Amino acid sequence: MDIKNQKIALLVDGDNAQAKLMDLILEEASKYGKVTIRRVYGDWTVQHMNQWKGLLNEMAFNPIQKFSYTTGKNSTDSALIIDAMDILHDNLVDGFCIVSSDSDYTGLAKRIREDGIFVMGIGEQKTPNAFVKSCEIFTYIENLEPKTEIPEKKETVKKQNEKAAINIKLINKAFDMSINESSEAYISTLGINLRKLDPSFDVRTYGCKTLTQFFSKLRNFVVMDNVVNGLNNPLVKKK
Numbered sequence: 001m002d003i004k005n006q007k008i009a010l011l012v013d014g015d016n017a018q019a020k021l022m023d024l025i026l027e028e029a030s031k032y033g034k035v036t037i038r039r040v041y042g043d044w045t046v047q048h049m050n051q052w053k054g055l056l057n058e059m060a061f062n063p064i065q066k067f068s069y070t071t072g073k074n075s076t077d078s079a080l081i082i083d084a085m086d087i088l089h090d091n092l093v094d095g096f097c098i099v100s101s102d103s104d105y106t107g108l109a110k111r112i113r114e115d116g117i118f119v120m121g122i123g124e125q126k127t128p129n130a131f132v133k134s135c136e137i138f139t140y141i142e143n144l145e146p147k148t149e150i151p152e153k154k155e156t157v158k159k160q161n162e163k164a165a166i167n168i169k170l171i172n173k174a175f176d177m178s179i180n181e182s183s184e185a186y187i188s189t190l191g192i193n194l195r196k197l198d199p200s201f202d203v204r205t206y207g208c209k210t211l212t213q214f215f216s217k218l219r220n221f222v223v224m225d226n227v228v229n230g231l232n233n234p235l236v237k238k239k
Contacts, residue, residue: 011099016101016102032097124140184236
């Protein structure tokens with residue numbers, strides 16, 4: 001199925017997400033299909049949920065009420081999980097986007113994947129690894145937030161290089177999975193395999209906008225243009 005025609009259910013844990021970033025979250029989820037189901041879960045009688053109320057009509061989200069029956073316990077996750085399973089069994093969508101930093105959704109993500117349905121997560125960098133790894137794609141909120149444009153300092157560049165060095169084993173493994181008989185890899189194939197190995201891999205973490213830009217900055221790799229029928233699908237090889 002064409003990714004543009006995929007139907008996506010965007011389910012938001014309102015107790016565990018930031019309303020001010022909802023436009024960026026919706027935009028990110030829309031990269032993987034049409035967001036046909038949009039729901040925000042929470043106890044709408046508490047003051048904390050007021051941040052969402054102005055966005056509901058503006059962005060066509062449906063509020064789902066879930067009362068907290070016990071002090072200190074959050075019942076939002078159970079409501080979201082039950083709804084997700086109903087949507088899954090009714091075959092209403094081709095994929096899910098779960099917005100939360102809560103590990104309680106780990107089992108849900110695994111269950112959706114067992115049915116061969118696409119599932120992505122969006123949450124903060126504090127999100128437990130178990131939930132991150134249970135998704136096919138996981139995007140950190142911090143990579144969606146607009147960053148102030150400032151000249152890069154040597155310390156910033158050094159930190160970016162350190163981050164890339166930490167992931168070099170992952171990068172090499174994805175490259176080995178992707179190479180052809182000429183020991184070259186298509187950049188598009190590399191991207192797919194990087195996500196398979198680490199659902200949270202995102203070039204924006206390293207200050208890059210594209211995978212091509214990211215590999216161009218790595219010392220041990222060379223990016224080569226590969227134009228076929230007017231389209232460029234760059235190749236990557238090791239130096």
